[in-house]
Structure formats: C-alpha cells, structure tokens
Amino acid sequence: MNTETRPDFSEERLNAFVDGELAPAERDEILAAAAEDAGLGQRLCQLRAIKELLRHAYEEDCLPAQARGRPRRVAPPWRGALAAGVALAVGVLIGMHGRPGSDTAAQSASAATASPAATQPARMLIHLDHAEAEHMEAALDLVEAYLARVRADRTPHAGRIADLLLRHDNVSFIACEQAIARFERAGQKVVILPQAVRTRSAIAHIADRLQAGWTYVKV
C-alpha cells in the first residue's frame, strides 16, 4: 500500500466517504486531496470496488425461488408425518372459534369497552411450520385440549384430523401454498390432506384472523 497517503484521512473517514456519510465540505476536501494523491485515489477505488463487488454478489440468483435442489438442513421433516402413509401439509393452520357464527369481532372491538377481547368468543389459530411428528402431536394435543375433549388413545394424525373435523364444525385446516411451493422447490413431494383448504399465503391469512381478534399460537 502506498504510504504517501495523508495520515489525516483515517480509514473510517474514507469508508464514510464511500458510503456517502460525509457532509459536502468533507467530501470536497477528500476529492481535492485524491486528485493530487494517487495513493489516496487508489484506496478510495478499492473501497468502492469492494462495495460494488458485495452488492453484485447478492443482486441476482438470490431469491427464495433459488432455494431449489438443496436438501433441508433439518433431517427429513416428512418422515414422521409420512409414517402412516398420509402426508400432512407443512404450514398447516388450524383455525378454531369457540362460538360458531360470530365473525363481527372487528366491529365489536370498536365498542368503547376497555377490554373488547373479554367479550368476544375465544378464537385460536394454531400455526405449524414443521411437519415433524412431535410438532403435529403438540398441535393436535393443543386443539383437543382446547376443545376439552382430549382422547386417551393416540390415533394417527390423519385419523385425528378427520375425527376432529367430524366432531367439530368450527375447526378448519388450511395449507399454505407458499410453504408447499418452498418444499416442492426443495424436491420434496407434498401431499395435502383432502380436508385441508389451500390459502395463497398463511402469513396473510394469519394477519386477517389477528385483525378479527383471534389468538395466535405457534407450535
């Protein structure tokens, strides 16, 4: 490195120059100095080049769509769920409401009472974003406990889901298409249970429900 560079321009100041952090007067000062000092000019060029290289390295080929073809870092998330020969949706949302038929939460929330939540029927969204058996178990346990009908025996997941849907008309299973797409890009076959409804984005779905006063539980 050229040692003729003026010592008064610290490395931090030169970086700040490259990052556009300096006031116009300070910029002028450095530009004027660089015009007379080739070493300084070269240092600035190098810093600028590193900045550009870094930006270039992440500007393309870097979107979620590119996650294809790579194994998930977690061990096969589907193995457990597939054990019974039935695949469960990843990104499953289990939506429930305690009292069916009331979807006017937003309106009632606007009432002047201090605690609107207390007057609303209890509603809950359970968000599953992994298909490991224990997650599914935990979610289903939660659902059943919530509905206060915990069963002693543990039927396979698909059976439990079908059973829940049969016994409660206020439970729905929703599969996130974004999550499905992510898994398919990673080369995993996704089979959705016939009872599940697809939604474009679970995140958007959760947002809608939260606004309607639902409780959100992530498993």
Add this chain to the structure above:
Amino acid sequence: MNWFRAGQQRELAGRIEASRNRIFRVAFAWCGDKALADDLTQETLSRGIVHISQLRDNERLVGWLLAILHRCWVDHLRSRRDHAGEDVLAELPADGPGPEHHAEAQETVRRVRQAVNALPPGQRQVITLADLEELSYAEVAGILAIPIGTVMSRICRARAALRGLLEPAQAPAEHQLRRVK
C-alpha cells in the same frame, strides 16, 4: 378508530409479505445458506405479523423487519454456538483454478459470498446492511442496537478483511472496477 387501525394493519400485513425478497436477501447474506435464510425470513415475517401493532412509524417497516431478522439470527446463532464462522473460513479456496468454470462472473459471486461468510457475524451484518440495503450508518446502528461508532469501526474492519480475502485473486484495482461496472 379501531376499525381504521384494522384497515391500516391489513395494509401493513400486505407490505410485510411483499418485503419477503428483501428480507431473504439480507438473511442469505448473513447466514450464507439458502434453506436457513428461508427459515429466518419466514420467522421474521411471522413475528412481524404477530407484533404488527408495535410498529410505530409505518414508513420504517423494512428497518423494523430487519431489526426482527437480527433478533431471529442472534437466536439462531445462540442455539448453535459451534457454527460461528470458522468452518466457512476453512472452506475458502486457496485460489486454485477449479474445475473448468464456465462463467467467470459466477466465480466472482461465489468468491465474494465466501469472503462475506468468513467475516465475523457482527461485521457481516453491518457491511451487508450498508451495502445491500444502502442504509445510513445511523439506520444500521438503530436496527442492530449498537452505537454508530461501532458501525463505523466494523465497516472499516469488514472492508479491510474483504480486501485481504479477495485481493490475491484480483488483478489491479483498475481491472476490478472495469469488471464490476
């Protein structure tokens, strides 16, 4: 009033979902692994949606999400202390020509990403927020909850380290510039 706020939050939730690619890009630059970046992005957006009512200034949405991403990543690093960067550094090539690489540009991208991954996590965060997201030092300091002076010193050290890591394979500076532009 609540009704009005609900409408606002719905719009914000849409913007959160629309920020997915930006958050992913930064997450990928930080962790260097696409599957993990996918997970971090998903976690960030989920937390964002859940805590959407805590966002005070709607214009600062992306900065707020990046701060959440920062916490998600710190949580992740804490959960697996063993994977702190040395491994990646060890993988850095000794500048061998490699097996007939078609695109030299692709090779540059790979080398730069490896060099970024070799930086200590704190430097990696600061430099990518400043260069990819083009945030000011003050914004970076806010997102990572560190003093501006720390942002400046980390940027200095990060660029010096990157220069060291990338230089051996690089031709003189003029050539670098010509190729990037």
